[in-house]
Amino acid sequence: xxxxxxxxxxxxxxxxxxxxxxxxxxxxxxxxxxxxxxxxxxxxxxxxxxxxxxxxxxxxxxxxxxxxxxxxxxxxxxxxxxxxxxxxxxxxxxxxxxxxxxxxxxxxxxxxxxxxxxxxxxxxxxxxxxxxxxxxxxxxxxxxxxxxxxxxxxxxxxxxxxxxxxxxxxxxxxxxxxxxxxxxxxxxxxxxxxxxxxxxxxxxxxxxxxxxxxxxxxxxxxxxxxxxxxxxxxxxxxxxxxxxxxxxxxxxxxxxxxxxxxxxxxxxxxxxxxxxxxxxxxxxxxxxxxxxxxxxxxxxxxxxxxxxxxxxxxxxxxxxxxxxxxxxxxxxxxxxxxxxxxxxxxxxxxxxxxxxxxxxxxxxxxxxxxxxxxxxxxxxxxxxxxxxxxxxxxxxxxxxxxxxxxxxxxxxxxxxxxxxxxxxxxxxxxxxxxxxxxxxxxxxxxxxxxxxxxxxxxxxxxxxxxxxxxxxxxxxxxxxxxxxxxxxxxxxxxxxxxxxxxxxxxxxxxxxxxxxxxxxxxxxxxxxxxxxxxxxxxxxxxxxxxxxxxxxx
RNA sequence: GCGCCGGUAGCUCAGCGGAAAGAGCGCAAGCCUGCGGAGCUUGAGGUCGCGGGUUCGAGUCCCGCCCGGCGCACCA
Numbered sequence: 001x002x003x004x005x006x007x008x009x010x011x012x013x014x015x016x017x018x019x020x021x022x023x024x025x026x027x028x029x030x031x032x033x034x035x036x037x038x039x040x041x042x043x044x045x046x047x048x049x050x051x052x053x054x055x056x057x058x059x060x061x062x063x064x065x066x067x068x069x070x071x072x073x074x075x076x077x078x079x080x081x082x083x084x085x086x087x088x089x090x091x092x093x094x095x096x097x098x099x100x101x102x103x104x105x106x107x108x109x110x111x112x113x114x115x116x117x118x119x120x121x122x123x124x125x126x127x128x129x130x131x132x133x134x135x136x137x138x139x140x141x142x143x144x145x146x147x148x149x150x151x152x153x154x155x156x157x158x159x160x161x162x163x164x165x166x167x168x169x170x171x172x173x174x175x176x177x178x179x180x181x182x183x184x185x186x187x188x189x190x191x192x193x194x195x196x197x198x199x200x201x202x203x204x205x206x207x208x209x210x211x212x213x214x215x216x217x218x219x220x221x222x223x224x225x226x227x228x229x230x231x232x233x234x235x236x237x238x239x240x241x242x243x244x245x246x247x248x249x250x251x252x253x254x255x256x257x258x259x260x261x262x263x264x265x266x267x268x269x270x271x272x273x274x275x276x277x278x279x280x281x282x283x284x285x286x287x288x289x290x291x292x293x294x295x296x297x298x299x300x301x302x303x304x305x306x307x308x309x310x311x312x313x314x315x316x317x318x319x320x321x322x323x324x325x326x327x328x329x330x331x332x333x334x335x336x337x338x339x340x341x342x343x344x345x346x347x348x349x350x351x352x353x354x355x356x357x358x359x360x361x362x363x364x365x366x367x368x369x370x371x372x373x374x375x376x377x378x379x380x381x382x383x384x385x386x387x388x389x390x391x392x393x394x395x396x397x398x399x400x401x402x403x404x405x406x407x408x409x410x411x412x413x414x415x416x417x418x419x420x421x422x423x424x425x426x427x428x429x430x431x432x433x434x435x436x437x438x439x440x441x442x443x444x445x446x447x448x449x450x451x452x453x454x455x456x457x458x459x460x461x462x463x464x465x466x467x468x469x470x471x472x473x474x475x476x477x478x479x480x481x482x483x484x485x486x487x488x489x490x491x492x493x494x495x496x497x498x499x500x501x502x503x504x505x506x507x508x509x510x511x512x513x514x515x516x517x518x519x520x521x522x523x524x525x526x527x528x529x530x531x532x533x534x535x536x537x538x539x540x541x542x543x544x545x546x547x548x549x550x551x552x553x
Numbered sequence: 554g555c556g557c558c559g560g561u562a563g564c565u566c567a568g569c570g571g572a573a574a575g576a577g578c579g580c581a582a583g584c585c586u587g588c589g590g591a592g593c594u595u596g597a598g599g600u601c602g603c604g605g606g607u608u609c610g611a612g613u614c615c616c617g618c619c620c621g622g623c624g625c626a627c628c629a
Contacts, residue, residue, distance in 0.1 A: 030570095035568080035572090049609085081572070084609085128629060173628095285627095294556080307627085309627065309628090310629050335557075335623050335624075338556085338623085340629085364623075365622075409557095410566080411558085411621095413566095423591060424590095424592065426591095484569075499577085503576085509592075511593085515587080553589090
């Protein structure tokens with residue numbers, strides 16, 4: 001439709017110029033779906049952008065262009081409006097053929113081949129296995145997984161990847177914490193490591209080691225058994241929580257493997273070779289100045305172990321990613337990681353890597369609200385809420401919807417009271433209810449011996465009302481919403497679009513005149529076809545964000 | 554101090570440079586012989602943080618300022 005209108009306008013402008021009614025060159029104009037549907041199906045600003053060069057009032061230019069637009073059967077109305085927009089209204093017959101096309105295509109109508117098989121990697125969550133997932137991780141996981149779903153639905157080949165640090169200081173501290181608890185359980189007095197992990201889960205891991213090995217590890221010189229036990233146990237819990245949230249990964253990459261494969265050493269050598277490394281204060285530094293960074297950044301810590309910082313392995317990880325031939329590499333990060341990521345990208349550029357394929361989605365923090373008050377999140381206090389606890393409380397449908405129901409770069413207040421409400425003010429139930437209602441209607445129809453006609457040629461779509469057509473237009477535009485959400489990397493547009501569609505449907509459904517199953521069988525059959533179309537769109541939309549579309553509630 | 558992100562109705566938030574600024578909640582007043590009322594209708598409620606600029610046109614883009622969040626670790 002957009003292409004059609006664009007060419008109609010271009011042709012009209014060209015012909016107006018030929019006959020001398022317009023003097024200036026064609027300026028770049030836009031063709032858009034107006035926000036207000038009473039303005040028609042498509043609108044262009046062509047006259048507005050040309051007005052100055054034409055030295056005429058925008059409306060006058062619009063009138064000229066409109067006069068030259070070739071009449072067509074599927075364009076019902078061309079109208080100049082407002083400050084000089086040209087509005088187009090498509091004929092009902094156009095929408096009828098679109099509805100037929102959508103129904104004939106079935107579920108594939110909601111997908112597209114926009115991606116043409118391009119390979120996309122989405123790296124997300126990437127929480128280190130030092131403790132249970134938090135509510136903030138939930139936002140990350142749902143954003144990343146939903147982006148992946150959107151890419152899949154638009155013909156991309158997607159790899160979901162989870163990267164984690166298991167070789168650094170934090171994991172060492174974790175291992176030391178486990179060892180300390182282990183020795184405590186054996187009745188030995190030990191000093192708990194400074195900055196160690198206090199959580200109760202550490203003691204559980206230690207207890208597991210006591211059960212398995214009894215006192216055999218008491219004199220163990222290496223930290224490795226403790227560290228590995230902690231990683232294994234915590235990672236198992238992370239995976240379980242992800243499953244609960246309907247999030248999965250294709251590839252797990254970790255820091256230790258990169259180090260063992262020598263990839264971190266290679267990065268250091270490459271940086272050294274380009275004169276980007278400095279040594280002072282006992283540490284090895286990445287020079288900030290040549291990279292346009294405000295200061296130097298540590299690559300290797302001082303001290304006997306010369307441990308690489310997370311930053312150094314991050315650079316190695318990104319080089320590894322870039323070498324794998326993805327067309328697009330998307331990362332999902334919390335706001336607190338922005339500066340760090342910029343440092344990594346700067347280093348990649350300095351090493352001569354092409355970073356044009358990198359995209360980032362940054363999200364702000366999540367606050368849980370209960371009873372109108374912020375739930376204080378503190379590791380020390382008992383008020384800490386894990387993602388698993390949140391999921392137990394509200395379930396994956398609500399959690400996913402709520403995490404997506406904000407633009408990612410705004411702060412998210414997660415209202416637990418609203419989340420648990422099974423009433424229309426809860427947007428998740430509002431949308432799911434629209435689906436369940438449609439499902440119920442189709443069930444009722446089947447009971448009444450009214451099948452949805454398989455042969456679309458057998459129904460007369462002209463029987464659809466203006467209200468039904470309006471809803472159908474919104475539904476038919478859904479693939480565009482998906483495309484736009486992906487272009488902007490803004491998955492929140494999907495739940496918002498679903499909420500609007502559900503609202504329009506509920507309003508329609510509530511009017512007695514709109515009974516889908518009625519005494520007029522011909523009319524009922526058309527409405528059933530329409531109902532199936534609307535239901536299909538809601539179901540698909542929910543699937544895209546990983547929320548169930550229930551048949552009954 | 555520097556960087557990133559926010560500031561839109563009482564609250565929580567949508568809003569691709571376009572037409573008279575939207576939704577939900579809350580508030581006020583209504584609608585149940587009905588394919589699911591887990592729903593719907595109507596109303597009140599706004600200096601789009603402030604001040605400049607760009608533009609035919611700015612909530613949207615640019616600059617400055619104010620307020621809030623986050624970062625500016627040899628933590629990730």
